[in-house]
Amino acid sequence: MSEAVKKIVTPISIEYTITPGAAPTKFLRGIKEGRLLGQRCPKCSKVYLPPRGSCTVCAVPTVEEVEVSDQGTVTTFCVVNIPFYGQVQEIPYVCAAVVLDGADLPCFGVVQEIAVEEVRMGLRVQAVWVAPEERGYTLENIKYFKPSGQADAPFESYREHL
Amino acid sequence: MSKRCAIIGVGQTHHAAVRKDLSISGVVREAALRALEDAGMDWRDIEAVVVGKAPDIIEGVMMPELFLAEALGCVGKPMFRVHTAGSVGGSTALVAAHLVQAGIHKRVLTVAFEKQSESDTTWAITPNIPFQPPLVAGAGGYFAPIIRSYIERSKAPADIGIRVAVKDRKNALRNPYAHLHLEDVSMEMVENSPMLWDPIRYLECCPSSDGACAMVLSDEKGGDAAPKPPAWVHASAMRSEPTMFPGRNQINPRAGRECAAALYKQAGIDDPRKDFDVAEIYIPFSWYEPMWMENLGFAEENQGWKMTEEGATAFDGDMPVNCSGGVLSSNPIGA
Numbered sequence: 001m002s003e004a005v006k007k008i009v010t011p012i013s014i015e016y017t018i019t020p021g022a023a024p025t026k027f028l029r030g031i032k033e034g035r036l037l038g039q040r041c042p043k044c045s046k047v048y049l050p051p052r053g054s055c056t057v058c059a060v061p062t063v064e065e066v067e068v069s070d071q072g073t074v075t076t077f078c079v080v081n082i083p084f085y086g087q088v089q090e091i092p093y094v095c096a097a098v099v100l101d102g103a104d105l106p107c108f109g110v111v112q113e114i115a116v117e118e119v120r121m122g123l124r125v126q127a128v129w130v131a132p133e134e135r136g137y138t139l140e141n142i143k144y145f146k147p148s149g150q151a152d153a154p155f156e157s158y159r160e161h162l
Numbered sequence: 163m164s165k166r167c168a169i170i171g172v173g174q175t176h177h178a179a180v181r182k183d184l185s186i187s188g189v190v191r192e193a194a195l196r197a198l199e200d201a202g203m204d205w206r207d208i209e210a211v212v213v214g215k216a217p218d219i220i221e222g223v224m225m226p227e228l229f230l231a232e233a234l235g236c237v238g239k240p241m242f243r244v245h246t247a248g249s250v251g252g253s254t255a256l257v258a259a260h261l262v263q264a265g266i267h268k269r270v271l272t273v274a275f276e277k278q279s280e281s282d283t284t285w286a287i288t289p290n291i292p293f294q295p296p297l298v299a300g301a302g303g304y305f306a307p308i309i310r311s312y313i314e315r316s317k318a319p320a321d322i323g324i325r326v327a328v329k330d331r332k333n334a335l336r337n338p339y340a341h342l343h344l345e346d347v348s349m350e351m352v353e354n355s356p357m358l359w360d361p362i363r364y365l366e367c368c369p370s371s372d373g374a375c376a377m378v379l380s381d382e383k384g385g386d387a388a389p390k391p392p393a394w395v396h397a398s399a400m401r402s403e404p405t406m407f408p409g410r411n412q413i414n415p416r417a418g419r420e421c422a423a424a425l426y427k428q429a430g431i432d433d434p435r436k437d438f439d440v441a442e443i444y445i446p447f448s449w450y451e452p453m454w455m456e457n458l459g460f461a462e463e464n465q466g467w468k469m470t471e472e473g474a475t476a477f478d479g480d481m482p483v484n485c486s487g488g489v490l491s492s493n494p495i496g497a
Binding site: 006010012044046047048055056057075076077078079080081082084088089092095096097104105108109110121155159160161162 | 182219222284285288297299300302303306307308310311314315356357358359360361362404406407408409411412413
């Protein structure tokens with residue numbers, strides 16, 4: 001009697017070719033040079049990083065270019081302890097929402113050069129970049145964030161970024 | 163003025179980590195047959211079928227509704243697929259109800275399902291965002307930082323999430339369909355379970371389930387003639403908001419607040435905590451109970467955790483939440 005075939009494994013993958021558009025193109029060219037280029041909304045004055053070319057809230061195009069600092073504040077975070085397929089970081093690691101000085105949206109990054117249990121909301125951090133000759137058109141140019149040594153930011157200063 | 167819509171039959175599968183005994187067709191059919199039996203009907207009574215599930219990549223089958231047409235008895239009948247990611251179970255029922263309320267169909271079968279064992283969900287929903295490495299590990303990696311923000315902002319005691327996890331698992335012991343039946347669940351057991359996405363522990367997370375649920379919806383005439391007392395649809399609402407914008411309140415999203423307000427207005431509800439007898443709410447991680455109590459207007463901002471602490475949301479409380487055991491006990495995502 002032959003064995004019943006109940007399940008077979010068929011791996012799938014999807015490759016994308018991204019056409020970034022005008023605003024993300026400027027951002028990607030900037031990040032290759034180690035600069036973080038955002039855009040300010042003419043109506044609400046909020047700075048988008050990465051820029052999308054328009055303000056989601058006001059529904060108007062964003063044109064004015066603003067260079068954003070590579071220092072910022074950890075608004076919130078989690079400690080990832082779970083292994084998953086495709087993981088690039090060793091566990092445990094801290095995945096943090098960081099609002100960079102001059103930007104009004106948090107971006108996600110890994111926090112290192114500090115014990116996992118010492119990471120906290122309000123921690124001031126500084127981007128650590130890969131060497132200039134290794135940089136591409138990618139946010140992976142920022143290897144991770146490390147503590148900047150500045151005093152913690154007060155809760156009220158990042159309350160609206162939660 | 164829309165027409166009345168009655169729910170005249172309900173059915174669901176027995177949920178499990180792996181329903182080895184059933185294919186995807188078998189899962190949807192088990193739920194649908196139970197709903198038809200509950201309504202005292204057979205396939206011939208149904209005019210149209212509305213089917214929903216979360217992203218196709220979770221099973222790796224594109225547009226599975228196409229091959230499910232025969233299993234759901236809708237050859238030669240209209241079939242609609244609904245797809246709104248994790249919220250699709252609710253959206254599917256809304257679309258089905260609207261078909262009745264608009265007077266387009268008299269009797270509609272609506273089915274939602276997920277068979278998570280067919281693929282790897284955490285891989286499927288770990289976004290590989292252009293230009294940056296994949297850091298946010300699965301759903302927990304997305305929700306954990308928001309939960310941390312809630313705990314910090316509300317100053318809630320650290321054990322609230324543990325209390326919700328125990329309560330919902332105890333409720334599930336009364337539900338023969340529930341995936342998890344943790345007979346010996348306790349505060350200590352949850353507290354000592356591994357921290358997966360700090361501050362979320364293993365037992366504060368929903369499981370990964372295979373399963374489906376179904377309803378038979380009818381117009382007013384069919385509702386009045388139904389063999390069992392029908393449930394009437396009094397109100398429905400839907401809202402969404404962008405994922406990223408400056409000043410977005412992720413702890414208490416505006417879309418949820420406005421959706422609840424629109425729903426209560428339609429149904430004539432002034433005080434949800436007083437006017438509702440019971441609620442079933444999507445709580446995939448235990449801390450979302452206090453967060454949604456605030457978002458849906460059952461508690462003031464930063465006060466929702468008190469409802470959990472006081473036992474208001476317990477089975478015998480004044481506002482029981484997730485008496486079925488909820489998503490924390492059965493999680494076929496799309497259903």
